[in-house]
Amino acid sequence: MDRNEIQLMRKGELHVHLNGLVSSDVIRNLLVHDEAELPFGFDLEKDLNILQPADSLLSYLKPWQVLRLIPKSKNCLKVIIESAFLNLKSQNITFVEIRNSILYLALLNNIAVDEAMHWVVSEIECASERHKIKAALILTISRGDYAPEHLRSLLDAYEKLGRPDIVVGLDLAGNEESESPPETGSLFLKAKDKYELKVTIHAGETGRVENIVSAVNEFGADRIGHGTAASKSIEVMDLLKTRNICIEVCPISNRLTNAVDESESHPVADFIAHNVPFVICSDNPAIHCSSLTEDYLEFYRETNSSQLLRDMYSNQKKYSFIKGEYGN
Ligand SMILES: [Zn+2]
Structure with missing residues (x-):
């Protein structure tokens, strides 16, 4: 299979962060427009992208030093979401579950969490309609001491907004070396039970x-x-296979974060051999100057399986948190 053939395939996207979909030019323009104070020594031409395997997770996260400075208004959020959807469109993606941390948006703009959630929900709904891409939102919280408080305030906001249909799941992200308070897990379980939200965990x-x-x-x-x-x-x-839990495999991101060393083959070959369910996703394609097509190509280079790529769209639908026509 070649790039062109893969580009034209219809795709779903189950693991992508909103900021990671936005073109670097758009980010640069917004930072200049907002007169954002950049961290000392941050080079806007080079440091917004990760093109080589990073020597630490900290250096992989360098672009987020400035990504967390935008958007500083609802209008700027609209620009960000439009750029994200243009990216999705270019990849022939017909349905997407976008992850975002609503809390930083509330803090950055000095607004309530429910208002920040309303901004994101309404802008994604509009862009979804405009671009004819089925879109859902996964609420991300970070590991660490405040994980339970952050989850509670997100769920309060979700309740206050009348449980918008577009919100389909919860996500825990961030540094895996830092432990969260022990009640974090049971709060996820309770939220699943009470709101019927699905859960994905980095x-x-x-x-x-x-x-x-x-x-x-x-x-x-x-x-x-x-x-x-x-x-x-x-x-x-075996546990993942027996429980039918799907792994969101992000081949290019895994190389750039050094989750998989350059000298090793990608573990997706083991997942295939053991019948562990998986889908291919892109994580932060614009940060990587890459695309979901490139992730498919990387997967193809690793496995040589065109059949698995042909089955990918139906697998993505099968494991999507979206109910209805595009999902379960
Ligand atoms: Zn991720």
């Missing part, structure tokens, strides 16, 4: 296979983000 990206087990058993994960460490353990791959 786990096993930095080699911690035990985080995948706790994502499943303590957080009620329906999908696992990255999950590269699962290949280290037959038991964990």
Whole structure:
């Protein structure tokens, strides 16, 4: 299969961060427009993109030093979301689950969490309609001491807005080396139960296979983000297979974060061999100056399987959190 053929395939996207979809030119313009104070030594021409494997997670996260400075108004958010949807359109993506941390938007703009959620929900709904791409929102919180408080305030906002249909799931992201308070998992389980939201957890990206087990058993994960460490353990791959939990495989991101070393083959080959469900996703394509097509190509180089790529769209639908025509 060649790039052109893959480009033309209809696709779904189940693991992508809103900021990671926005063109670097748009980000530069917004930062200039807002007269944002850049961190000392930050080079807007070079430091917005990660093109080579980073030597640490911290250096991979460098672009977020300035991404967290935008958008500083609802209008700027609209510009960001439009850029994201143009990116999705260019990849022939027909349905998407976009992740975003609503809390930083509330803090940055000095507005209530429910207002920030309303901004994101309404702008995604408009862009979805404009571009004819079915879109949903996954609410992301970060690991760490304040995870339970952050989850509670997001869920309060979700309730206040009348549980918008577009919100389909919860996501835990951030540094896997930092533990969250023990009640975080049970709060995810309660939210699943009360609101029927689905759960995806970034786990096993930095080699911690035990985080995948706790994502499943303590957080009620329906999908696992990255999950590269699962290949280290037959038991964990069996657990994912038996529970029908899908791994969101992001081939290019996994190389750039060093989740998979340059010298190793990608663990997706083990997932295939053990019948662990997976889908291909792009994580932060614009940061990588890449695209979902490039992730498919990378997967194809690793596995040589065109059939798995032809089945990808129906697999993405199968494991999507979106109900109805484009999902379950
Ligand atoms: Zn991610």
